[in-house]
Every structure is written in structure tokens, then in C-alpha cells.
Amino acid sequence: MVIRTWSTSGREWVLDEVVGSGSEGVVYTVEHRPGLVAKLAPLAAEPDVYRLRLESLVRQGREPRTVKLLRGTPSRLAWPLETLVTSGGVIGYLMRDMRRAYLPFERLLLPTARRESLPEMTWGTALRTAASLAILLADLHSEGYVVGDLKPDNLWANAEGRTGLADIDSLQFTDGRRAYPCRMRSPGYTAPEGIDSDVLPDRSSDDFVLAVLVHQLLMGGLHPFHGRPADGRPYFSLDDNVRNGRCRLTDPASVVLPKTAPAADLLPRGLRNLFAQVFGRSGRADPASRPDAAAWARALQTEARPGRLTVCARDERHVHTVERPWCPWCDQQEHGATTWGATGIRPGHSEVSRP
Ligand SMILES: [Zn+2]
Structure with missing residues (x-):
């Protein structure tokens, strides 16, 4: 019709x-x-x-x-x-x-879907994608636009690591004396000050969600507040974990994660510090203390430089920071999960031919 x-x-x-x-x-x-x-x-x-x-x-x-x-x-x-x-x-x-130039961003966060759509992608591409997203957000902020409802559903990405944003009709902005607020909220992609609250988002709320998305890109889709509460309380939601500060990076004793999760120490120090500034107590309680999108863009571009990356000897898709002496993606495969590279091949073993 x-x-x-x-x-x-x-x-x-x-x-x-x-x-x-x-x-x-x-x-x-x-x-x-x-x-x-x-x-x-x-x-x-x-x-x-x-x-x-x-x-x-x-x-x-x-x-x-x-x-x-x-x-x-x-x-x-x-x-x-x-x-x-x-x-x-x-x-x-x-x-x-x-759709003519990009894939839905969501596909990058699901290892199986990502391998299907972008088989050539590596952790180096993930860094460039994250940098591109940070630049896009910094550019929007510098012109007075707040995304407000930043989330994978609204985002796009391509094989070169370029990102795009749709649902522009939900941006928060002013035009002359008229203000157009964004009241949309998405579970798992809301800054602490916006959870169960009518407070309008601002640039620093976007900066919180940017850090969530960067974490997901660099950690095989893993949300930074993913995990079962370690104190035996029931798990309710990602937002509940955000509110209670249950985050592996800033309080490793607060959550239990599956063994298949990528190792936290695969992140270079510079990025780990930025994440700590956003997800730690001060970043959650004081939005103004969060690093802005431009700071993320600079840090991510630095880590994406060739001299900062190294390739594993066992699988050329295992790209990681030079700060880590051994391959985090081989470690993950030892635990039975694959974010990058060939599946089903255990490190240290040659591929067995089919009978
Ligand atoms: Zn490896």
C-alpha cells in the first residue's frame, strides 16, 4: 500500500x-x-x-x-x-x-553479526569507529545540539570506521528563543542523572553514553555495567547497576561476569583512566566532571595510531594495544569465546582438517 x-x-x-x-x-x-x-x-x-x-x-x-x-x-x-x-x-x-553507506551500529556490537557483515574489521577498526563517534558528538555539541537519546538503534557505521546518526528529529536544541527538549530515554543508555527522572539531558549526559558505547565497541559488545551483583542481590537491570556503581572497571568486586568476557586489562592506560572518570563515583554523581567528547576523540585517535597497535602471531585479526605483552583475544578464546578472528581454533593448536 x-x-x-x-x-x-x-x-x-x-x-x-x-x-x-x-x-x-x-x-x-x-x-x-x-x-x-x-x-x-x-x-x-x-x-x-x-x-x-x-x-x-x-x-x-x-x-x-x-x-x-x-x-x-x-x-x-x-x-x-x-x-x-x-x-x-x-x-x-x-x-x-x-543503509546505502552504512550498517546498523548494533551489528558491530554482536560478534557473530559483526563477523558476517564486516569480516575484515579488527580492534583497530573498533578504535577508529569509536573515535569517529566521539568526533561526531563533539561536532554536534559545538553547534549546540544534544543527542539526548544516544543509543545503538540511532547509529550507523561502515567498514572504514565512519559513523552516522539518524533520528535527528529527537535532538535537543534551541532555535532563537524556542527550546526543543529531548524527553526520550533508553534503558542501558541513560546517564545516571536521567534514570527515573525528568531532568533534561545535556552535553555531559551524552558524554556518559558515549563512554558506554566506546566500551562496547572495544569490548566485543560488553556493556560497562554488565554483570550480576556480587553481593548476592538480584540483578534488575543495567540502569540499576549504573545507579549502584556496579562496574567491573571501577569496582571489580561489585559484579560477577561470565568467563567469556574480554579481559578488562586489554584497554590501554589512557582509555582506562577516561572510563574511570566517567563510570566512577565522581563521574556518576557530577556530570560536569566527565571527560567531553573531544577528549575521547583525542585519546582514541592516539591509541589507533599504528605504533600503538600490535598484531598477534597466531591470528592476524587479533589486533591489540602494545601496552599488553600478550594477546587478549587468544586469552578470550581459551575461555571459549571469539570476538575477533577465526572461530573454533584454539590458540596453540593447528587447525584440524575435517575427516
Ligand atoms: Zn591472539
Whole structure:
């Protein structure tokens, strides 16, 4: 079933297939325009405000404020290009189809899916991806945008380690004297001050979630607050662990993790210090004390330099920091899990040919 929509100028855009949906709306392909998709938001809480928000974003996409953000190919942001309205009054917008240049970020956090989609990727690519995400966030912050609902679902990445962001309609920003807040929250991707609270996010809330995502990228998808409480209390949620400071990096005695988790000491000192500043007591209680996205970008770019990385003698996909004398990915395989490289080959053993 096709849906007819019209942009502000009166031009008709026909939407056909559904390519994705979430709580915030439904995304469709656009007839005869393979590079574009359209999002409709039939459940927008305040349709009039949502329309103003979209019109403001479309206008800003043509103003100096977004020049640096939208520069480069492929585009890093699925910025709203035109507002749309259906005959039934449902509002939405046109944007670039991120699927043409990127994979869903989520696939990078699931070792099996990542090996399928990006078999050439290594820990070095993960560092570059994390740096690219930090730069994207720093650039958004410097223009006054807060992502607010930063999470894997909204992110994209490619084989070169470039990242992109969609769901631009949920950004928090001001336009003149009008403020457009972000009230979306996602479990596991909310800074402590936003958990069970109506406090609006700010740059430092994004910086907390950036650290979570960087940890996941560098640790085979492992969330920094993953784990069963070590004191015997029941596990409720990642957010509950965040609130109670149950984090292996900052308080190793607080959680029990499966043996298959990558070793905490695979992180170089510089990054471990940054994580400690975010996930430790002060970083959780005092948002202003967290390292900002630009600090993360610098640290990650430093660690991604060739002189800072080494390759394991047993598997060329086992890339790790020079600070660790032996391969953390071989260690992980000894425990029965594989984040990078060939599966099913135990270190120290040659591959057995099939009978
Ligand atoms: Zn190895």
C-alpha cells in the first residue's frame, strides 16, 4: 500500500515499503528516489510542536550552523531535508537512506553479526569507529545540539570506521528563543542523572553514553555495567547497576561476569583512566566532571595510531594495544569465546582438517 505525502512546497512524495519502525515512527522507502527514505510519526505527542521542530531542523540544514556537520561523503547525519504531511494530517520528513553507506551500529556490537557483515574489521577498526563517534558528538555539541537519546538503534557505521546518526528529529536544541527538549530515554543508555527522572539531558549526559558505547565497541559488545551483583542481590537491570556503581572497571568486586568476557586489562592506560572518570563515583554523581567528547576523540585517535597497535602471531585479526605483552583475544578464546578472528581454533593448536 502506498502513502501519498506532500512537502511544504506542495510537491508530492509517494512512500511505499516499510523499512523500519520504532516507538518514534515508521520509516518508508520513497518511490523513484532510491537514495531517500521518509519517516512518518503518527503518534507524535504534540503534532503542532513536532511540525515546528521539523521545520526548524529543515531550515537549519541550509544554514551555516550545520555546514561542518553535513560536510563529507557519506553524510554523517540523516538530517531532515523536507517536512511531509499525509492527507490524514500525519507529519514526517524526508532524509538520506543511511543503509546505502552504512550498517546498523548494533551489528558491530554482536560478534557473530559483526563477523558476517564486516569480516575484515579488527580492534583497530573498533578504535577508529569509536573515535569517529566521539568526533561526531563533539561536532554536534559545538553547534549546540544534544543527542539526548544516544543509543545503538540511532547509529550507523561502515567498514572504514565512519559513523552516522539518524533520528535527528529527537535532538535537543534551541532555535532563537524556542527550546526543543529531548524527553526520550533508553534503558542501558541513560546517564545516571536521567534514570527515573525528568531532568533534561545535556552535553555531559551524552558524554556518559558515549563512554558506554566506546566500551562496547572495544569490548566485543560488553556493556560497562554488565554483570550480576556480587553481593548476592538480584540483578534488575543495567540502569540499576549504573545507579549502584556496579562496574567491573571501577569496582571489580561489585559484579560477577561470565568467563567469556574480554579481559578488562586489554584497554590501554589512557582509555582506562577516561572510563574511570566517567563510570566512577565522581563521574556518576557530577556530570560536569566527565571527560567531553573531544577528549575521547583525542585519546582514541592516539591509541589507533599504528605504533600503538600490535598484531598477534597466531591470528592476524587479533589486533591489540602494545601496552599488553600478550594477546587478549587468544586469552578470550581459551575461555571459549571469539570476538575477533577465526572461530573454533584454539590458540596453540593447528587447525584440524575435517575427516
Ligand atoms: Zn591472539
